[in-house]
Amino acid sequence: MASFQKRGKTWTAKISYYKDDVREFVTKGGFRTKKEAQYWANENELDISNGSNLKGGKQLFTDYFLNWYETYKKPILAKSSRLRYQYTIGIIMNNFAGKRLDEITRSEYQQFLNEYANPLSVDGKEKKQRSLSSSEKVNVQIRASVRDAVEDGLIKRDFTAHTKISGRPEKPKEMKYLDAGDADKLTRALESDINIAHLTKLMALVSLQTGARFSEVAGLTWDCFSEKFNTLRINKAWDTLGKKDFTDTKNPQSKRVIKITPHMSEILRNYHKLQLIKLEELEIDNPLNLIFLSQIGKVPDDTAANQTLHRVLKKIGAKDITFHGLRHTHASYLIYKGVSIYYISERLGHANYSTTIRVYSHMIREMEKVEAGKTLVALSEMGRSVNKLVNKRAKNG
Known part of the structure; x- marks a missing residue:
C-alpha cells in the first residue's frame, strides 16, 4: 500500500x-x-x-559484495583464487565506498572500468595501463555478484550489462611459449648446469618437462618423486606469498601424478645426492624435505626463477618468455606431437577439458589444418585404390 x-x-x-x-x-x-x-x-x-527485496538494494555495495564473497565463493575456492577476490574487494572499497547497491548506474560502472584500466597519474607520474586480462578478471567477479543481486530481487537492473572492458593488449599467444627447436635448446642449456647454486635452472627444467606451475614445482618434496615409477606427484603447492610453508593446489584436479622420462628421473636422483652433501656442508636443515631448498635454506621465489630463465633464453638466442610460459611450452609441444588433448589436460591439472581447449585453441586450430590435409590425402588415396581395383577386375574380365 x-x-x-x-x-x-x-x-x-x-x-x-x-x-x-x-x-x-x-x-x-x-x-x-x-x-x-x-x-x-x-x-x-x-x-x-x-x-523483489527493495530494502536489500539499499545496502552498501561494498557490504553486499563482501557478504556475497563470504557466502558463495570463499568456502569453495583455493587460497590462490581467494587472493584474487580479496584484491577485487580492495578495488571495490576504493572505488564504490559509500555507494548503495541500488544507486550505481551503468554509466558509473563503465567509468569505473575505464579508470581501472587507465589509472590517473599521481604527482605527475604516469601510471602503467593495466592489462586487458586484469580488467577482465575484476569485471567477471563484480558482474557475477551483480547478476546474483538481480536474481535475488535486491536490484531491478544489472548495471554491469553491456559495459566494455579495456586495457593493455596481451602478448600474442605465440610469444608465450617456445617452438620445438628453442624448447630443445633450452632443455640442453638447463641440463648442462644442474647444481644447488643454480637451483632455479632445475626448477625451470622440471616445469618444462612436466607443465607444472611454479608454485607446484616449488612445493615438491622428495617423497613426491618416484625413481622406480618415473613419476612426480603434485599434492600441494608452495605458498608464494608467505614463503614459509605449503598451501593447497589451485583446484582439486591439480592434485595429480605426472609421468617423467627416465632421463629426468636420473637427473633428480643425482641432484638429490648433491643436495644432501651440500646441505650437510652448509649445516642447513631441510625439515620439510623440499627438493628445491637453496644453499641459504630458502625456496627460490618466482622473481629469481624468472630472472634466471630470462638470462638463459638470452644466451641461447630464444625469445623471452616467463616461467609460466614453460607450462605453455610443455602443452604446446605435446599438442604439436599429436598427444591427446584430454591426456594433456589431466597432465596440466586443469579443472576441465574445456579450459585446455580454450587456452590452447590457437595450437589446436593449427593442428586441425594439418589433420585436414592428411584427411584429404587419405580420401584421395582411397578413391585411387577403389579405381585401381575396378580397373583390374574389368581388365581381367
Missing part, C-alpha cells in the same frame, strides 16, 4: 508491505509531481509482488 505527501515543492511516496509477517516501509522523495511519485510506487509495488 502506498501513501503520498507533499513537502514544499516536491512529493514523497511511502510504500508499506509485509515480509515474513513483519511490516516493512520504503520511502522515496524528491518527485516533482504526485503522478511521478505514484508511478514510482506502482512500479515498486509490482516488484514486491514479484518477490
Whole structure:
C-alpha cells in the first residue's frame, strides 16, 4: 500500500508491505509531481509482488559484495583464487565506498572500468595501463555478484550489462611459449648446469618437462618423486606469498601424478645426492624435505626463477618468455606431437577439458589444418585404390 505527501515543492511516496509477517516501509522523495511519485510506487509495488527485496538494494555495495564473497565463493575456492577476490574487494572499497547497491548506474560502472584500466597519474607520474586480462578478471567477479543481486530481487537492473572492458593488449599467444627447436635448446642449456647454486635452472627444467606451475614445482618434496615409477606427484603447492610453508593446489584436479622420462628421473636422483652433501656442508636443515631448498635454506621465489630463465633464453638466442610460459611450452609441444588433448589436460591439472581447449585453441586450430590435409590425402588415396581395383577386375574380365 502506498501513501503520498507533499513537502514544499516536491512529493514523497511511502510504500508499506509485509515480509515474513513483519511490516516493512520504503520511502522515496524528491518527485516533482504526485503522478511521478505514484508511478514510482506502482512500479515498486509490482516488484514486491514479484518477490523483489527493495530494502536489500539499499545496502552498501561494498557490504553486499563482501557478504556475497563470504557466502558463495570463499568456502569453495583455493587460497590462490581467494587472493584474487580479496584484491577485487580492495578495488571495490576504493572505488564504490559509500555507494548503495541500488544507486550505481551503468554509466558509473563503465567509468569505473575505464579508470581501472587507465589509472590517473599521481604527482605527475604516469601510471602503467593495466592489462586487458586484469580488467577482465575484476569485471567477471563484480558482474557475477551483480547478476546474483538481480536474481535475488535486491536490484531491478544489472548495471554491469553491456559495459566494455579495456586495457593493455596481451602478448600474442605465440610469444608465450617456445617452438620445438628453442624448447630443445633450452632443455640442453638447463641440463648442462644442474647444481644447488643454480637451483632455479632445475626448477625451470622440471616445469618444462612436466607443465607444472611454479608454485607446484616449488612445493615438491622428495617423497613426491618416484625413481622406480618415473613419476612426480603434485599434492600441494608452495605458498608464494608467505614463503614459509605449503598451501593447497589451485583446484582439486591439480592434485595429480605426472609421468617423467627416465632421463629426468636420473637427473633428480643425482641432484638429490648433491643436495644432501651440500646441505650437510652448509649445516642447513631441510625439515620439510623440499627438493628445491637453496644453499641459504630458502625456496627460490618466482622473481629469481624468472630472472634466471630470462638470462638463459638470452644466451641461447630464444625469445623471452616467463616461467609460466614453460607450462605453455610443455602443452604446446605435446599438442604439436599429436598427444591427446584430454591426456594433456589431466597432465596440466586443469579443472576441465574445456579450459585446455580454450587456452590452447590457437595450437589446436593449427593442428586441425594439418589433420585436414592428411584427411584429404587419405580420401584421395582411397578413391585411387577403389579405381585401381575396378580397373583390374574389368581388365581381367
